[in-house]
Amino acid sequence: MKSTMIVKKSIQFLVLTALAGMAFSAQAKDIAAGKAKADAACAACHGKDGISTIDPSYPKLAGQHADYLLLALSEYKSGARKNAIMGSQATALSKADMENLAAYYASLKGTMSTKR
Amino acid sequence: MKWYERRDAAIVGWNFGTSITIIGGIRMRNKHSVGHLAARKSPVGFGALMLPRSIAGYAAAFMIALSYGAQVQAQQAAGGDAKAGADKRSQCIGCHGIPGYKASFPRVYNVPMIAGQNAKYIEAALTAYRKGDRPHPTMRGIAGSLSDADIADLAAYYASR
Numbered sequence: 001m002k003s004t005m006i007v008k009k010s011i012q013f014l015v016l017t018a019l020a021g022m023a024f025s026a027q028a029k030d031i032a033a034g035k036a037k038a039d040a041a042c043a044a045c046h047g048k049d050g051i052s053t054i055d056p057s058y059p060k061l062a063g064q065h066a067d068y069l070l071l072a073l074s075e076y077k078s079g080a081r082k083n084a085i086m087g088s089q090a091t092a093l094s095k096a097d098m099e100n101l102a103a104y105y106a107s108l109k110g111t112m113s114t115k116r
Numbered sequence: 117m118k119w120y121e122r123r124d125a126a127i128v129g130w131n132f133g134t135s136i137t138i139i140g141g142i143r144m145r146n147k148h149s150v151g152h153l154a155a156r157k158s159p160v161g162f163g164a165l166m167l168p169r170s171i172a173g174y175a176a177a178f179m180i181a182l183s184y185g186a187q188v189q190a191q192q193a194a195g196g197d198a199k200a201g202a203d204k205r206s207q208c209i210g211c212h213g214i215p216g217y218k219a220s221f222p223r224v225y226n227v228p229m230i231a232g233q234n235a236k237y238i239e240a241a242l243t244a245y246r247k248g249d250r251p252h253p254t255m256r257g258i259a260g261s262l263s264d265a266d267i268a269d270l271a272a273y274y275a276s277r
Contacts, residue, residue, distance in 0.1 A: 052237075056235065056236040057234070057237055059241075060233055060237075064228060065225070065229065067225035068225050075251065081244070082244070082250075083244070110229075111232040114213055114215045114217075114229055115213070115277045116205065116208075116231075
């Protein structure tokens with residue numbers, strides 16, 4: 001009886017620490033810092049609220065998945081994605097910048113969905 | 117011997133081996149014959165080398181065929197057909213149509229939402245995958261199977277969602 005209690009308690013402890021860790025890492029992405037960076041570096045092409053109007057060949061970013069935006073930015077930076085404009089833009093960004101930007105754009109209400 | 121066909125007009129032609137192609141004329145789908153080969157029934161198959169009824173007629177027909185093809189292509193470049201795109205989306209929905217779907221190779225992340233995205237951007241992205249300017253293996257394979265018209269149609273379809 002006692003040993004099952006110990007097992008239960010330790011599972012509880014592990015789950016709680018894992019959840020706390022996840023909450024902490026989610027908070028580590030600073031949406032406000034992302035917005036500041038976005039207004040300065042991205043808005044001219046991708047629109048003030050992440051909905052591009054200047055040129056339809058630029059993507060809308062508002063509401064897009066954060067992990068996809070982060071992947072795209074890091075691929076532009078590494079050169080795995082070849083694009084003259086985004087290549088030079090992403091070079092100027094740190095990893096923290098990219099995480100904040102991705103979190104900021106993902107937090108905006110957009111028009112995109114998973115409609116088939 | 118090969119029968120050449122476009123979507124809206126059939127071009128009558130004979131292909132000898134791999135390098136020599138003789139275009140004899142063009143047949144419109146609406147049964148209005150612009151020109152036809154004088155010796156179409158020639159059993160040897162060298163009909164186009166024989167004297168056609170009117171050489172000028174053939175030249176005209178050929179020019180019409182060329183400009184018609186160019187017109188069709190220009191229409192497709194100007195903007196895809198969302199309705200046609202709907203019929204071509206079978207390769208897309210298995211990932212982009214499932215809420216919360218994650219790509220698992222080479223990295224794990226949510227696949228991007230594409231419904232409601234700008235059409236011109238979707239075209240640019242698919243073209244970049246096809247060309248190899250974007251690294252994702254699955255998307256390179258899928259984009260590689262698409263024509264320019266397919267890409268334009270799919271872009272128009274998803275932008276309209």
